[in-house]
Amino acid sequence: MTRFGIAALVALLPVAAAAQGAPSFDCAKASNASERAVCKSPELAKADRELAGLYAALAAKLTGPAKESLEKSQIRWIVGRNRACRTNEDPDVIERCLTTRYADRIADLKASAAGPYPFVEDQAIEKTGKVGKVTYTLDLRYPRFAGNTADFSALNRAYADSAAKAAKETTPGVDAGVDREEQWEAMQSYALYRPGPDSITVALTFWAYTGGAHGYGSLTCALVDLHTGKPVPPSGVFAEGAPWLKEVTAIVGADLKKQFVENPGFEDALEPRKLTKTVNSAERFCWQSDRLQVYFNQYEVGPYSAGPYTVDIPYSRLKPLLRPGSLVAR
Template sequence: MKKTVVAAFVIGLAAPALAQSGASFDCAKASTAIERTICARPGLAKADREMADLYAALAAKLSGPAKEHLVKDQLSWIAARNKACTGGAEEVARCLKDHYNSRATTLKVLGQGTYPFISEQTLLKDGKVGKVTYSIDASWPRFDGTTADFSRLNNEFAQRTRKAADDVVPDREAGANAPFDQDWAYDQSFTLQRPSVDAVAVAISYYGFAGGAHGFAGTSAYLVDLRTGKAVSPEGVFAKGDAWLKTLVSLVGADLKKQFDDGKPGFDEALEPANLAKLLREGDHYYYRQDKLELIFDAYVVGPYVSGPFTVEIPYSTLKPLFAPDGPLGSLR
C-alpha cells in the first residue's frame, strides 16, 4: 500500500465513527492478504473496527502537534503490521490478533488525560543462517514529549530490544552446526497504563527461542515520571523510610504463600523476609495499573520454570498512604 493511500486511510479514520459492524474498510475492495484475512474472520474484523473507532475518538480530541504525532504513529503502526503479519493464513491471523490487541490497549491509554506523545517503535527482521531460520517482531515505546529529556530512557528501551533480538540471530558457525532445521524467534510487545497525571507505566513482555530445551520469556516494568523523563525506582514512588517495604513484604509474602499452598510450586526461600525485601527493591517487577499495583515475577524468580510467572495485585486503596507526596503517584494520596 502506497504511503499516500495509507495516509488518506488514517486521516479518514479521524472522522466521527459511525455505528457499523465488520471491518473499518470496505471488504468488497479488499486487495491484500491482510485485508482478506481480516474480512474472512469476524473476530479480526471486529478488532479492526474497534481499533479504528478508538483511533477516531482520540484523533477527534486532539489538535496541532498532538494530532500530527498521533497520525504519524498510526501510519507507522499500519506499516509495521503489514510487514510483520506474513506467512500462511493461520500465521497472519495470529499475528493480526496480537497486533490489534496491543494497539487497542495503547490507544485507550493515550486517550487518558493529556496526550503523552508516546510512539511505537518496531524492529522487524527475518532470515536464515545455515539450518536456522530466524524471525524478529519486536516493539517498544518511545517518549517524544517535551516535558522532560527522555533521551536516556528511550536509548535504554532501544538498546535492550536490539540486544535481545541479536541473541536469536545465529552466527555462521552456530547456524551450520545446528543438529537439524530450527526456527528461532524473538517477539516483544508492550502495554501502557496511566496511573496518575504525572506518570506512565510501561510493561514490556517478550518471548524468544534460540535453541535448547525451551524458550525464554518475561516482563520488565517501568514507571516513567513525565516531569523528569526518568524511570522511577520503588524508593522514588513511596515515602522515605521502610514502612512501604515492610508492608509489601507482608502482603506479597502472604499472597505468594497462598499460591504455593494452592498447588503452584514455588521456592520457599523466596518467602524469607530478607530475600523478599531484596527482591522488592527491584523496580522492574512493579507494573502500576490504573487502579492497582501488579507485581510480576518471571519464571525462576520465586518459582520453577514449570510454574511460569507469578503475579500479586495490591489495590491502591491499600498503598495510597505510603506514596511520597511529591512522587509520581503523589496525586493519588
C-alpha cells in the same frame, strides 16, 4: 512519507462499525491476512471496534503536532500489524499475533488519552535471514519518547541499545553449531499504562527461541516521569520513610501462597528474606491506572511450566504508603 501520503492513509484508518459484531472496516474489502483473520474472529472484531473508538475519540481531542503524531503512530501500527501477523499461515499463530497487537495498542491509546498526549513513537528492529541451517526472524518493537516536556534522550538511547543488544544475541552466528534445520525467533512488544497524568508506565515484553527445549521470555516495567524524562524507582513513588517494601512483600507473599495451591511454585521463594530481595526490583513494579501489578517472570518464584505469576494491589490499599502528589496519585 509525503503529507499527501499520510493524509491518504489516515483516510483509511478504522472508523466505528455500523454492524454489531463486525470490525471497524468492511470485511468485503479485507485485503490481507490480518484483516481476514479479524473478520473471522468475534473476539478480534470486538477488539478492532474498541480500538477504532478509542482512536477516534483521542483524535477528536487533539490538534496540531499532537494529532499528526497520533495519525502517524496509528499508520505505523497498522503497517506493523499487517507485516508481523502474516509471517505464518497457521490461523492460530496469526490470531495470537493479532490478539497481542490489539491488546497493546488498546492499552497505548487508553494511556495516551488519560493525560497530556505523551508523543510516544513506535520503533522496531525487523530482520529475517538464514545462517547455515538456522532460519531466523526478529520483530523487536520499542518506544521512543518524542515529547518536549523533558529531555528523553538518555531514556530513548537505553531502549534502542537494549533492542539492538537483543537483536545481536538472538541472531545466529556462523558458529551456531546447529546440525539440523531450526527456526529461531525473537519478538518484543510494549504496552503503555497511565497511572497518573504526568507519568507513563512502559511494560516491555520479550520472547525468544534460539534452540534448546523451549523458548524464554520476560516482562519488565518502567515508570517514566514525563517532566524529567527519567525512570522512577518505587522509592520515588512511596513516601519517604514509609515501610513500603515490608508491606508490599507481605501482600505479595500472602497472594503467592494462595496461587501456589493450584499452581505450585517454589516454596522457599516465600521465605521472607528471600522474597523481600526478589520483590525489591523496580522492573517488576508495573504501575497501572488503578493498581500496582507486581510481576514475576518464569523461574523467579516457580518452575518454567508454571509460567509467570502476577499479584495485583489496588491503590486504595497502598494509599497510606504513597508519597503525596506522587506520580501514581489520582
